[in-house]
Amino acid sequence: MRYEGDIYRPPPEADAYILQCTIGCSYNKCTYCSMYKDVRYRVRPIEDLKEDIRMAKAAFGNKVEKVFLSDGDAISLPTEMLLEILSELYSAFPKLTHVSTYAGPQSTLDKTLDEFKQLKKAGLSMTYLGVESGSDEVLKAVRKGVNSAEMLAAGQNIVEAGIKLVAMVMIGLGGSPELSKRHALETAQLINQMNPYLLGLLTTVPMEGTALFRQVTKGDFKLLDPYEVLEEIKQLLETLTNDELLIDSTHGSNLLPIKGKLSEVKADTISHINHHLSKKDNNLIGKAYVGRF
Ligand SMILES: C[S@@+](CC[C@H](N)C(=O)[O-])C[C@H]1O[C@@H](n2cnc3c(N)ncnc32)[C@H](O)[C@@H]1O
Numbered sequence: 694m695r696y697e698g699d700i701y702r703p704p705p706e707a708d709a710y711i712l713q714c715t716i717g718c719s720y721n722k723c724t725y726c727s728m729y730k731d732v733r734y735r736v737r738p739i740e741d742l743k744e745d746i747r748m749a750k751a752a753f754g755n756k757v758e759k760v761f762l763s764d765g766d767a768i769s770l771p772t773e774m775l776l777e778i779l780s781e782l783y784s785a786f787p788k789l790t791h792v793s794t795y796a797g798p799q800s801t802l803d804k805t806l807d808e809f810k811q812l813k814k815a816g817l818s819m820t821y822l823g824v825e826s827g828s829d830e831v832l833k834a835v836r837k838g839v840n841s842a843e844m845l846a847a848g849q850n851i852v853e854a855g856i857k858l859v860a861m862v863m864i865g866l867g868g869s870p871e872l873s874k875r876h877a878l879e880t881a882q883l884i885n886q887m888n889p890y891l892l893g894l895l896t897t898v899p900m901e902g903t904a905l906f907r908q909v910t911k912g913d914f915k916l917l918d919p920y921e922v923l924e925e926i927k928q929l930l931e932t933l934t935n936d937e938l939l940i941d942s943t944h945g946s947n948l949l950p951i952k953g954k955l956s957e958v959k960a961d962t963i964s965h966i967n968h969h970l971s972k973k974d975n976n977l978i979g980k981a982y983v984g985r986f
């Protein structure tokens with residue numbers, strides 16, 4: 694297989710064949726994100742993608758059941774091109790049942806509901822949207838490029854088209870404990886309205902080379918301590934209302950792995966958090982930010 698630069702994919706796509714449709718991220722301005730900082734964004738030519746698919750077919754034969762379209766924001770490709778890619782994939786791999794991609798909010802807003810419906814019909818089954826926060830203040834501070842109303846519209850288009858939406862949210866992105874509470878509350882409220890299939894939680898990690906890292910170093914952004922992280926997760930869980938929502942916080946950046954339906958994990962997780970908060974176990978300190986992106 695041919696790949697350029699570092700390849701990222703969400704944890705549930707670990708067993709997917711990755712087709713690198715773009716190099717980098719079409720937006721690439723979020724203050725916390727180091728993933729595609731070193732590469733200049735470009736779309737790979739469709740002929741190269743078709744050749745990659747032929748190579749994957751020769752290597753994996755009929756074994757491919759899942760495909761992830763990388764890099765950071767493949768939904769930004771023109772819809773016609775995405776439809777052509779989906780058609781090639783489904784004719785190459787007879788057992789294919791799942792094609793997913795990352796979706797930045799701005800490129801999602803550039804597409805109409807009708808385009809998403811066409812993509813769903815052609816076999817795009819899941820998209821991973823970086824929601825990060827429901828707070829306008831936080832979204833602005835991290836230069837996400839949209840406000841919470843625009844983020845909601847982006848997510849709703851995907852949901853309405855029938856494509857499974859994974860909303861990724863970043864714990865600790867508010868920084869100060871004061872903003873943490875509002876970040877948790879407004880994020881949960883946004884998720885309640887957006888109604889994704891799955892909520893993926895990640896804990897904010899200051900990655901070297903990013904604007905956020907410089908803010909942390911200068912003391913302009915305060916990372917939450919593990920107890921504040923737990924408080925934030927508790928506030929988020931208490932405010933979420935859709936019992937059917939799936940939650941996954943098993944990403945390596947997280948202090949507390951949660952996986953399951955909200956109705957099944959909410960009470961136990963809150964009581965577990967309350968226990969840690971009352972015990973103030975020092976062993977928790979320093980274990981919140983061990984992840985890698
Ligand atoms: C490729 S982006 C997701 C799709 C799309 N590019 C977007 O941002 O909407 C990967 C996700 O990883 C998470 N992430 C990136 N850098 C992170 C960091 N330093 N700490 C914690 N989470 C991070 C964010 O939730 C981000 O949305």
Ligand code: SF4
Nearest residue numbers: 718721722723726765
């Ligand atoms: S978080 Fe997503 S949109 Fe923002 S720079 Fe990273 S890959 Fe691009």
